[in-house]
Structures are given as C-alpha cells and as structure tokens.
Amino acid sequence: MIGVTSDQKHPDLTGTASRAAFSGYGHEVTPEERAEWREVMSARAQAAFQRGQEAIQSGRLQDGVFWLERAERMARQSPNVIWALAIAFLNVGRVEDCLKRMERLYGQYGLREAAFLSVVCLVRLNETAEAISRLGAALSKFHILPELGQLATQLAETGGLPGWCTASNAGWVDVDASGSIRVSLDGIEVGRGNCGRYTLPEGWQNARRLEVRVGRRHVLGSPIDLQALTRCESLVRATHKGLEGWLWYPSEPEHVPAVILWDERVISVPAFATDVDSDVPLSRPRSFLFNKSFMPKGDCGPLILRDEHGRLLTGAPVDPMVGRLVSANGKLPKSLYPVPVPSWAHRPRVPRVSSGCAVVIPVYRDLAGTTACLRSVLKTVPPDIEIIVVDDATPEPKLAGFLDRLAQDGKITLVQHESNQGFPASANDGMRLAAGRDVILLNSDTLVFSGWIERLRARLAFTDVGTVTPFSNDASILSYPSVDAENAVPDKAEARTLDHLCQALFSQEEACIDLPTGNGFCMAITADCLADTGLFREDLFAQGYGEENDFCLRASAQGYRHFPAPDVYVAHTGSTSFGSSRKALMGRNLEILNALHPGYDAKVAAFIESDPLRNFRQKLDFSRINELRGRRRSILLIQHDVGGGVGRAVRQRAQAFEQQGFLALTLRPTFLGCQLEWSRAQKTDFPNLQFTLPAELSLLVETLSQLKTHRIEWHHLVGHAPCIRTLHEELRVPYDVFVHDHIWFCPRISLLDGNGRYCGEPDVSGCETCVATWGDYLGEDLTVPELIHRSRHELGHAGRLMVPSHDTAQRMERHFPQFSFEPVPLEDDAALLLNVSRQKNIIAGRPLRICVVGGLSRWKGYDILLVMADYVKGMSLPVELVLVGHTPDDETLIAAGVKVTGEYREDEVLDLIGEQNADVGFIPSVAPETWCYALGILWKSGLEVLCFDIGAQSERVRRSHCGAVVPLGIPVEFLVGFILRRWGPVS
Template sequence: MIGVTSDSNPDLTGTTSRAAFGGYGHVVTPEDRAAWRDVMNARAQVAFQRGQEAIQAGRLQDGIFWLERAERMARQSPNVIWALAIAFLNIGRVQSCLERMERLYQTYGLREAAFLSVVCLVRLNETAQASSRLGTALSKFHILPELRQLASQLSKSAGKPGWCTASNAGWVEVEATGSIRVLLDGVEAGRGLCGRYKLPDGWQKAARLEVRAGRQHVLGSPIDVQALIRCESLVRATGKGLEGWLWYPAEPDHVPSVTLWDDRSLSVPEFAADVDSDVPLSRPRSFRLEKNCLPKGDCGALLLRDEHGRPLVGAPIDPMVGRLVSKRGRLPERLRPVHVEAWPHRPRRPRGSSGCVVVIPVYRDLAGSKACLRSVLATVPPGIEIIVVDDATPEPKLANFLDMLAQDGKITLVRHESNQGFPASANDGMRLAAGRDVILLNSDTLVCSGWIERLRARLAFTDVGTVTPFSNDASILSYPSVDTENMVPDGSGTRKLDVLCQALFSQEDACIDLPTGNGFCMAITAECLAETGFFREDLFAQGYGEENDFCLRASAQGYRHFPAPDVYVAHTGSTSFGSSRKALMGRNLEILNALHPGYDAEVAAFIERDPLGQFRRQLDMSRIDEQRQGRSSMLLVQHDAGGGVGRVVLERVQSFEQQGFLALTLRPTSLGCKLEWPMGEKNFAPNLKFTLPEELPLLVAALLRLKICRIEWHHLVGHAPCVRTLHEDLCVPYDVFVHDYIWFCPRISLLDGNGRYCGEPDVAGCEACIATWGGYLGEDLAVPDLISRSQREFRQAGTVMVPSRDTAQRMTRHFPQTSFLPVPLEDDAVLLSNVSGRTGVISGRALRICVVGGLSRWKGYDVLLSMAQCIRAMSLPVELVLVGHTPDDETLIAAGVKVTGEYQEDEVLGLIREQSADIGFIPSVAPETWCYALGILWKSGLEVLCFDIGAQSERVRCSDRGAVVPLGMPVEFLVRFILRRWGPVS
C-alpha cells in the first residue's frame, strides 16, 4: 500500500475560496480531511500501478515517469521509493537509486537496501566504499544469493582473505583461502577450510561471531549475532484461539518456528497476507492455534517463543483475552470489564512522607541509558534509592556500566536472565519499594535539578494516585504539541524548558484531573500502588497500555491523576523500526478498551477540553518573547492557503528579521487565529491560538507584550472581522501588500463562472456578475460596500504595495485616490541571465511545451486541456507537460498531457530539465499580480509564451525572451503560432 497525508484541498477555481483552505467560521472536519486523503491516495495508487505496468511491459522511461509522480504524491511510501529505485538501477541512473536505497536503509534497516547500495557503489566505481558497505551488510544480514560472486570479488579487492555469512538455522558459511577459525565471543567454535560450519548450542546468546584467517577478519566479520536473530513477531488471542506471525528481517527466507508452552515446535512456512507493516518487502509468516489445540479451561498465560528462546511479542498471552476482545463467552473475574465513569474521589488530606524510590527499567541503548542515569544521579536528593532493572540487555557494555554503578553503591541493580518486557521489569523494581512512593522512569529520558522534589510535592495528598510531568513525548502531557511529533530537546534545551515550566507554574494547573498518567515518568503514591496492584504483565506483555490500565484501576479505587506542570522531562521515545511495536500497540489498545469501556471517549473528551492549553500557550508566549531579546516586532497578516502569498510573507519575514525585528505572522483558524514565528523550528510555538472575538483582549495583550510596532496586511480572507481593526487596539500603523483583486472583486480572480476574464466592468456590472456566479469573500458584503471599505482601509494605511506596475495601474482605475507602490518580488534581470534565446527544436522530434505550478481554472487549466485535445485531433508534433498538479489531473492525462504531480521548491528546476522542454508557457487567463511560475521557467533557461494580460505579460514584453499573444486566441491558432515560432528546424 502507498499513502499520502496532504490536507490541502484546492478547487478548480484556484481562487482563495474559503472552502479551499478553511478559516474563521469554516470548520474542516476530520471527515473532510479523510475524504481528501482518500482522493490523493487513489491518485498516488493509480500512478504507482501505471508505473509498474509500464515497467513490466518494457517501457522503462514511462514507468519511471509514473513512479516519480507517485513518489511526489506519497513521499513517505517505502514501496514507491523501492520500486522507483529499482527502475532507476535498471536504466543506469545509479546515483538516483543509491540515494533511495540509503534512505530506505536508514529508515527501515532494510536488508535488500543495504546490499543493493553495494551494487550501486560498484557501478559507480566506488569499489573501496562498496567493499566497506558489503562488510557492514554481511555483519548484520544473511547475504542475498545473487551477490555471492560479487562478495568474492570485493573481498579480494579489499585485501581480505574471503567473506562470510551466517544463518538463523545455526551455521556460518565461509568463502576464503587458507585456514580459518570461527569464534563466538572469543571462544573457538570451529576451524578448517572454507565451507559451512554448524554453530554450537547456545550460539544465539553470543554477541559476536568472528571468522578469521590468521589474525585477519574475513569480510563481514565480526557478525552481530543479535542483529542477525532479531525477530519481528506478534501473538494475539481471538475468539477462535491464538494467532500470530513472525519473521527474521536479517534473513527473510528462513522458515521460522514457534516453540509452544509445552516445548513443542511449530514450523511456520506460510506467508501472512494481512499484517499491517510499514516495512517494504516485509515477509512475515503466520500461524494459528485453534481452541482445541490449547490447554483446557482457564489455563492462565501461555508462553510462546521463537526458535532462539525469546518470547514472541505479545507473549505470555492469556487465551481468555480472546473472549474479552470478541465479547463472547464467560469471563473470569480478572478480565471482567469495568466501565470508565466518574468514580467518587478520596478525601483530600495531607499525607505523611513514606520515602521514595526511583525505578528505571533498562534494556538497550548504551548512550541513552548512560545519559539518563547520569542525569538522575546528578539530581537525586539524599535518601532516595535508585533501582535499575536490567531486562537482559543484549549490550555487554551497558551491562558492564550498570555493574560498575552497582559496585559503587550508586544504584540497586536487578538483572533478568531473559528479556521480560517493560511491565515485568517495572513490577520487579516496584516490588522493592517496600511501602515507599515510586517514580517510574524510562531509560530514554533526561531529568533536571529538583525534579524529584517537585514531583514529590505533588504526591503530598491522600487522593493522589499518580503524577506525570510535561515532556516532548508524553501523549496528553506533551509540549509543545499534543497531536504531532515534537523535537527532542538536548540537555540545555531541557533545562531551559524545565526552568520555564517552574516560572509559569500555578496551583490550579496542578489540580487538573487527567484520565491517565504516562509511564515514561510517572510518580505513584505508596497507598495507590498497594491498593491497585502492579502492572498487568499477563495482559500487556512487552508493554504499551499497562500504565493506562493501572491508572484506570486506581481511579476505580478513588485515586486521582494529576499533571506536574512545573516539571519538564525530555523523552527520546521509541526509535525502533519494524512492525512489532505498531502491532503490539494496536493489540494492547484493543485489550485496554475492552477492559475499560469508555476509555477512548474519556481521553478524546479531555483532548477536546484541553484544560492544559492555557499553560501551553503561556509557555509559547514566554519562549517567543525570549527570542525577541528586546527587539520590536512586526506582524504580518496572511491567509491560510500558502501559495504565492505564503512565499512573499516568508521572504518579508526574513527581510524584517535581517533588519533587526522579530517578525511574526497571523493566520486564520476556524475559531479565530493563530500567532506564529516562521523563523522558529517546527512546532516551536503551536499553542498561540485565540478564539475570536472572545479572546481578542488576550490576543491584544500578547501582541503588546511582544512590542508589535507595525502590521503588514497580506491577506485578510478567512480572518475574523476584528482582525481588520487590530491596529487600532494596538495603536500602531499598518501597511498593505496587495496580492490579488479581492479589494474590489468578490470573485477575487476577475473571472466569471465560465472561466473568462470579466473585463473589469463598472460596479453595476460587478454586481450582476456576483448575482449570477457568486463570490468567495465569505462575507455578506455588496460590491459598493466592499469598494468603500477598501478605499477607507487604503486611505488609513501607511504604504500600499503591489508587486508590479500592471497591478498598480489596474488598482488605480478602481481606487484613483490611492498611491500604489510597485515592489517587485524577484529580480528579472538575474532570472533572464539563464535564458540564452531561441535555438530551435531538432528536426524529427515533437516540440515540448512546459507549464509549471498548481494549475487552477484561472491559471489556465481549460486552455491547457483544449490545447491537448487540439494537438491530438490534428496530430500535431507538440507535447505538453505540466510540472505540477491540478484538481483534475486525470482528465489532462487522458488528453495526452504529462502531469508530474506536486513538487517541492528545490525539485522544480531539475524536473523541468528532465522534460527536455523547448519553451515555457504561462496559460493564465486572468491578470496575475506577479507570477512565480514565470520566474521558474526563466531560471530553467526557457523562453516563455503568455497571454496579453497581467504582470506576466508586462514582464515577458520587457524581457525580449518570449512572446505575448492576445487573450482568447483560439487554441488552433495558438498552437500554430507556437509551431511557427519555435517549431522544429532542419
């Protein structure tokens, strides 16, 4: 499957219609977004399928065109990336293939990508690097059969005595000259000549498998045993029994087996067809165990292991959970659902101190675990015991580090002989608490001075069950953003955020009831732990959902869950790839909701209320104010549709910042507006949203605090009416930058409903047009009232800027008392330096015309479609290509236009050059105020044709690098004109 996540929703009018991008009073529902994603997914899927079909038919170039289109529409789809990389390799675009293979390997640890990167490097004559990469790949993966001969060649060129590869079946194969030795963790396991060596029992527990010829390693040695035997798996209970899947990503062709609870072995040869995996080329194999294969009655949790003795993800597993999730059959007491409801709270009285321990389960990640433990040891107050549970880490250096801390008396160390998962590890640590409060802490966190004291202060009352701090990754307690991924702050950033949280803390924020705590850093009172019991390791296996279940059980006992807004803890979060984590999360969420019906609704209601939103907004304000550093600020008001307006605003922001201002932008939302600092990193301050007009005083107070000295209007469509008078509330001047004709045309683009330029009639003509075709203002405002309001706002503005002289002349006709200042958005002289002039098309090849951008109706969609139909009907030697997209690509494609799909700004010049275009064409049928597409075409070296209207015509006429034709020229004449001027030459 492939997929896209775009939330944009352009319409064929191409205007700044509020329906196109939302705004004040216009709600884009989740259903709207889902429907648009479905449309985009379908487009991407069609492009992917057409690419595959073309390649299978031997039309490689066509296949690559379609796959590149699919890649641009579904940029994160690994299946598209993989297919396109292979196609590039087949036509000799090796560097393009290598770039994608490296991306797949870095993101997914993909075995095939690791080995094919080697192939690419060989073809690029990077032999030394290819040998190094092959050695790395062989140390982690079983070799691809097709690369055996290449491995021999590369080992020889690298000066190695040979190469080796190991298998999950328990053997290592060696191709080498002379005598070799096989060693497991330094202990000899075999010696002799090249061939296959069976590994001794227990080899799976080793960390390092070496193959040496004398003192020299063969290529691929030492082999990382734990990487080789990494298993992706899941087991779940259903109403029919148990089902699951597993595979070894380092050796997908290996047929795995499952060891059952009674030590029977079950071979699993069949490939699974329904595993939701983000990993390309994943090959999980499925198994099922019907009820009659399971122990009779209520047998408790069953342990299922892979062939190397490790529990499958999701095991141990209680078959009775199948009755719970399927809602069929009688349940034992331990599994009876308890509905989420408003349980009575315990009395809120001060409680005495019972002491405190910090419990830290550890599994892998030496660097992260070291950083976490060092931050804890540096901040823990006297008398606080640190209990570390080593869940059978596969990293010897991490185990040694923990041993050293234990020997020095800095931690109490508990060590598991085999990996048991987070819930069991947390439980083993909490059992040692002995009546003390517990702070459960992940090993991928960073804490700051005073964090324990502040958390314990929140535990000081009898009704408290758990307390959770703020973090970058803590679900409903995340900051800055709750619903999107946040950057992980470094040590300095963590300390700054922690200090800021302390400074803004209020007791009211600490008394907000949470539906659940979060186990990444959760303080638990001794009484709550004693009455609620430990985590349900029998249900949640390796983890995800166990702390939510614990909190819900605690709520049923009358305990409450609170935030600690004055504590900030950095959290790296899961960095693992693969399908097991995602599958386990889905399985455990299903169990959690079956155990506690109503939990999802409770969390959704909390997110909707967002009682911590005000605190997050205060944090955002303080952080932006800190960035100001005493400077004055500029405020740029824009719509929420991006495009050319968004580009201009960003360039203006950068210019103001260079002049010493803090430059902020104001965008509309369905309820009001949001304040942003475009120069900040992603999600720097996403909570500065204000409901208007109710929160207008708060918005004004925020802008006064940020010392706004001037406002620049770029677009007010979609904004609440009070934004138009914001300058009065702030007592500051404002300027206007005109981007389109919304100031006098309610349809904005000067087109009627048939897509024709209206000719800019008098007011009566405008009113007749609006009466017939409607407008896009989103306001109930007659044309005379619109013009009157615009006149007043222009008169009160300091400067009214326009991008071009054509725009100034056009606006002056409607507002003769206003002085419009042309401010060009690009330097045409620089752009034109790339255009060498007409060279003519080589005889025998069709003339290629390139159009650039997102093509709406006023941007010339109808013109391009008519041209394509004319070219096809008359069999003319002309090809049309759109480097961009439209709301209806399919119709254009069916008419013969190549449509590349959406692009990113840094891709567009390369895309144009790939088309080997002869000229550029701007088919806009309305007067543009500027035209970034024209600049792009000139920058790519093409002469440009356009119609005699707007800034595009003005600029082409001045350039002497193109041609201007009358607006409305019949497409037959237009195509003939193009062929006469730029057609093939002999």
C-alpha cells in the same frame, strides 16, 4: 499572482477559490472532507504507481520512471513506492538517485535489501572502497542476497581480504575464502577447515559475536552480530479463534521460522501473512493460528510462546481468555472483569506523610541514552532516595558492565533478569523492592534536571493523589509543545531551559487539573495508591504499552486522582525501534485496554477536546518566543491559510524584516480564530499561540503588545475573523497593505466569469450582474458597493499601499483613483533572466516540448491546456505538453496526452523541469496575475516563456524580451501555430 490559489486541499476546479476563501474562521474543513481528499490523493498515487509498474514490465523503462516519480511525489512517505522507483532508477542508469533512496530506506527501516543494493550502486559509481566497507557492514547483520555472492567474492579480492562469510538463522555460516579457516563464538573456537558451510553448535544464538578468520585476519562480514541476525519481528494475540499472530526475521526473510509453544512443541510457520499492517517495505511476515485443539484445558492463565531462538514473541505471555474479553464472547475469569471508568467521588483530600521514595528505572538497551539518563539521575537525586535499576537481560555487554560498576560502587540497587521479560515485568520487580514507599517510575531514555524529584514529590502531598506526571516532549496528553504532532527531542541545554521555564511559569491552578491517566515515561506513584491498586498487569500487556493506563484506571476505581506536574520538564527520547512489532503491540494492547475499561476512549477524547492545559502551554510558547525576540520590536504580517504565492511572498517579506533587526510574526486564520507564529519557526515549534475570537481578542492584543508589535502588514485577510480587520486599532499601531489579488474590488477574486473568461472589469453595476449570475467567493454578506466602500476605507487609512507589479498598480488605481500604489517586485527579474538562452536548441525530428509549471486551477489556464492537448492530439502535431505540477483533475489532462508530474517541493522544481528537456515555457493564465512565481521558475530553468497579454505576466515577459506575448482569447490553432513557428525546429 492571485492570492487565493489552487491548493491540494481543494479538489474541484470551479470551486477552488471559493473553498480556499472559506477555509479559516468559521469554515472548518471537516474530517470527512479531509478523508475524502486523502482518498483522492491516494487513488492518484496508486494509479501512477500501477502505470509505472506496467510500463516497466512492458519494457518502457523511461515511462515507468516518470510514473513512479509522480507516485513518489504524491506519496512521499511510502517506502514501497520509494523502493520501486529506486529499482527503476538502477535499471535506467540513474545510479546516484537509486543510492539516495536505498540509503534512506536503510536508515529509516534497516532494510536488508537496501543495505546490499547500496553496495551495488557504489560499485557502479566506482566507489570501491566504500562499497567494500558497506558490504562488510551488511554481511555482519544480514544473510546475503543470493545473487550477490560473486560480487562479494570480487570485492573481497579487490580489498585484499581472504574472503567473505554469511550466517543463517538456520544455524550455519557459509564461508568463501582461501586458506585455513577458524570459526569462533564469543572467542571460543567452534570450527576449523576450508571454505564451505559450518554448522554452529547448539546454543549458538545465545552468543553475541560470530567470527570467521583466516589466520589472524577477519574475512569480509566478520565479526557477525548475532543479536542483529536473530532479531525477530512478531506478534501474538488472543482472539475468539485461539492464539494467532505472525513472525519473521528481517535479516533473512526467506528463512522459514518456527514457534516454540508453552509445552516445548516446535511448530514450523511457512505460510506468508496477508493482513499484517507493516510500515516496512518488502516485509514478509508468516502467520500462525493455534486454535482450541492446541490449548490446555480450562483457564490455563498466560501462555509462553517463543521463537526458535528461545526469545519471547511480542505479546507473550498471552492469556487465551483475553480472546473472550476483546470479542465479548464467553464467560470471563474474575481477573478479566471489565472495570468501567468511574464517575464516583474521589478520596478525601487531606495532607499525607510520605514514608520515603525510590526511583525505579527499567533498562534494556541503548548504552548512550541509558548512561546519560542514569548520570542525570545520580546527579540530581538526594542520597536518602534509593535508585533501583532493573536490567531486563540487556544484549549490550558494555551497558551490562556499566550497570555492574554502578551497583558495585553502591550508587544503585541492581536487579538482573536472566531473560528479557518486558517493561511491565521489569517495572513490577523494581516496585516490589520499593514496597511501602512512593515510587517514581522513570524510563531509561529520559533526562532529568536539578530539583525534579523534589518538585514531583511535592505533588504527592495529599491522600487523594494516585499519580503525578511531568511535562515532556513525548508524553501524550502532557507533551509540549504539541500534543497531537511529533515533537523534536530537545538537546540537554534546551531541555534544561524548558525545565526552568516550567518552574517559573508554574501556578497551583494547573497542578490541580485532573488527568484521565498518567504516563509511564516518568510517573510518580504514591505508596498508598500502589498498595491499594496493585502492580502492572504483566499478564495482559506483555512487553508494554497501555499497562500504566490500566493501572491508572484501576487506581481511579479506588478513588485516586491523577495530576500533572507542570513545574517539571523531563526530556524523553522515545522509542527508536523500527519495524512492525511495536505498532502491532500498541494496537493489540489498546484493544485490551478498552475492553477492560469501557469509557476510556471517551474520557481521553473529552480531555483532549477541553484541553485544560492549553493555557499553560500557551504561556510557555509566549515566554520562549519573547526570549527569542530579545530587545527587538515586532512586525506582524497577516496572511491567509492557503499558502501558494501569498505564503511565499510573506516568507520573503518576513525574512527581509528579520534582516533589518525586527522579529517577524505571522498571523493565520483558524476555524475558531487565529494562530500566531514566528516566521522563522516550523509550525510545530509554537503551536499553542492560538486565540479563539472574538472571546480572546484582548489576550491576542495583550500578547502582541508584550511582543512590542509596532506595525502590521496586511497580505490577506480572507478567512480571518472580522475583528482582525481592526486589530491595528486595538494595538494602536499603523498598518500597511500589500495587494496580492483583486479581492479588494472583485467578489469573485480572479476577475473571471462563470465560464472562465476574463470579465473586462466592468463598472459596479456590471460587477453586481456578474456576481448575481455566477456567485462570489468571499464568503461574506457584502454587496459589491459595500465591498468597494470597505476597501476604500481600509486602503485610505493604511500607510504604504504596495503591489508586486506596475500592471497591478494601474489596475488598482483604476478602481481606487484616489490612492497611489507602490510597485514592490517580489523577485529580481534581471537575475532570473541570466539563465535564459535565446538560441534555439531544438532537435530536428523530435516533438517540440512545451512546459507549464505550478498548481493549475481554472484561472491559471487549466482549460487552455486541455484544449491545446486535444488539438495537438487530434491534428497529430509534433508537440508534447508537460505540466510540472498538478491540477484538481490530473486524470483528464493525462488522458488528453499531457504529461503531469504531480506536486513538487520548491527545492526540486528546477531539476524536474530539466528532466523534461523542455524547449519553451508557457504561462496559460487567463486572468491578470499580480506577479506570477511560475514565470520566474521557468526563467530560472533557462526557458523563454510565452503568455497571454494580460496581467503582470505579460508586463514582465514584454519587458524581458525573453519570450512572447499573444492576445488573450487567441484561437487554439493560431496559438499552437505561433509556438511552432517561433520555437519549432528550423526546417
């Protein structure tokens, strides 16, 4: 194992180690480089996807599965790839693999096709009872796939059911059943007779349940959830062309929808959209454009557009004049004049007296979340504060009943909408009732804790205050722990603990930080600000997203300021909806927001860049990690930021320290300094323990001291700031060294020259000649003698000097004879070898399959594999080469005939190797590895292994007697010939 390895972030072969070494302190990977690499990876995934599709279309199903699996590993979040692979699995009989992916697609996207094809998989797996249950659930929400009618009949008969049914957005229900059938809507009979199609009466879509019975028994699929069946994905936006948008019904994509215009005209929308950015696989939105010929004359104000079931399209009401605003083309009405982000002075800051307070909570759906929210509010709000709940026409009867009971008991003031109007309109109705008082606007998917309202109100005590927003897991710039990654939703106990911690760490300094905007999930607004600014712009922001930002910017123009409430933490579930409408509406509204308030993006970007709340989040991280420590002492493991074998070794060492009763901390380099982490946590759990070096070295030392760090273990210092090399002196603790590669004496790290050949480890003058010829990868201004001198000094002051293998110990002792290095194996080879079969199981007439594992850089043997592939291909030898892994240049290997599976996760590599039906493993590394995890993987998969006579890999293979060692530099024809003689079919 060499510490600095090939990594997906570094696409070039020759510069891999160099670029890996440079990542870290003072060597940032630029956005352009990241974008370039994403483009490379995307192109690879797309190429694999296309090859898979082409193979399947030409009847080569197994080849198609291989390429689609490769595409999936490169684009793990792509639902279209997952779908294509699932279908391919079904076609080749890998039904369980298909089912896993169908269940994932249904769980993540509510995909109709996945729901029904899960049933097909279950039938093939002979899980009939579960198949019947799943089919009933699917029919209750979706119109059936046309080709599954016969299967539905069979399953209904098998389950002893009288038949099955399916409903359509066109207003009918088909019934395949025997006996006298009764059809009812919300308990009222609307049809009776035999099997066939029943047309539903006008207004059917306003019902909640469609029931089909034979006698007293439901048919399969009954009762049908009409709200789910008629759910419409849509968007309408104003552009310079007119009103344009799209809509479709995910429950029945083949249904041709219609739009009801403001003047009751009904317009059919048959044309499929081609430019909708949808995350939903197999989505089939249909597009419309209503140009000026459709529009009322003049400034008509917002227009209402509905789907054929009478429900507002997402984005409606919509003002056609907004098209002029976002395109900067044409005269605007006064209400749409842009309001630039202000730079003038704020209002005078003097104490103010509140005239009272009300909590406003808009509610739509989610019985469990809303009841939990309201109970937490009722438990914590003082009796003199009115709780105003706005029921925005909830489609959930149980939720409506719960709200009615609270209102009847006098616990809340309830406002009820006859039809769904969206968050801004609901918030406005609540705030109108609270006129003259301060308002705390609260989402119905939040949890609050004792004293929250008193602490928020305390922040409203001055005349310059406009809004105040607490911390939360999902609050944009006020999110914790991370502001730029999705945070997990804490449970009630965790959230309460965070709220207490925010109180304990609060200081007035953080409360006086100016925010560019508040956040509407929980936003306290002073009565004066509300009176001067006005309500939310429901005429512009429709169902929501951006309305509170617009409000805050208009308030800023009045001189009001926006502040955090760092002593309050409110848990926020956030949106649980799926589909394209939410994402599209956010994009539309952000465009409007930036057109209305030029400079908004820049102001937010400047706030994020300066990050004035960083110190408070850092204090929270430290307090939480110190609480986890308890009375334990800490050990600090220093590593690079490249991952690979070093990252795995650090995880293993950290786990061992934790088992011994220590808190194992790790330190990674960053562009500006370093990141402190707890080894057992995810990277997003404590993201704020970053330190800018050398400016914050004293803070880092203080933090580590308070965490009772009593020892440091060096694993890799490449990429770290120079002061990390003397961190032990600042802490006054001992340190140990674990050697992972040859960076201690080789500026090129891998012991390879520029031609990819092992250098032979010459003396210092020979090293200097090599470096002068080929360059170095350290990224430091050090000569070879200076590197040796520094290494000698650092190794000499360390406690333990550990290496993974005897070969590494001998190599290090040859260069540093004054020291003794202790072999500490990273794996138990004896346990790994239990899986290896020493008997030949080669099938006569089938090519010999040679398997290589891992991320293959040049020193890992890329050139060797390529030369072997060319030789095998040129000589038409009965050999197949498979790389379970990836390289910086997969395409060249693939063109030479190597099967390259692509990147893999650690938990799937053994299955991947097993799928290749390999006969022998091969480690083609041409440099001395210090351990070689790939060797352990191959043994664990049951394969004997061949390697070159160099490094820990040859030491371990020779000692194991489970493989063979050949001379480094052996000609390719001799190498392939040896493999065929040793492992080829017995003649």
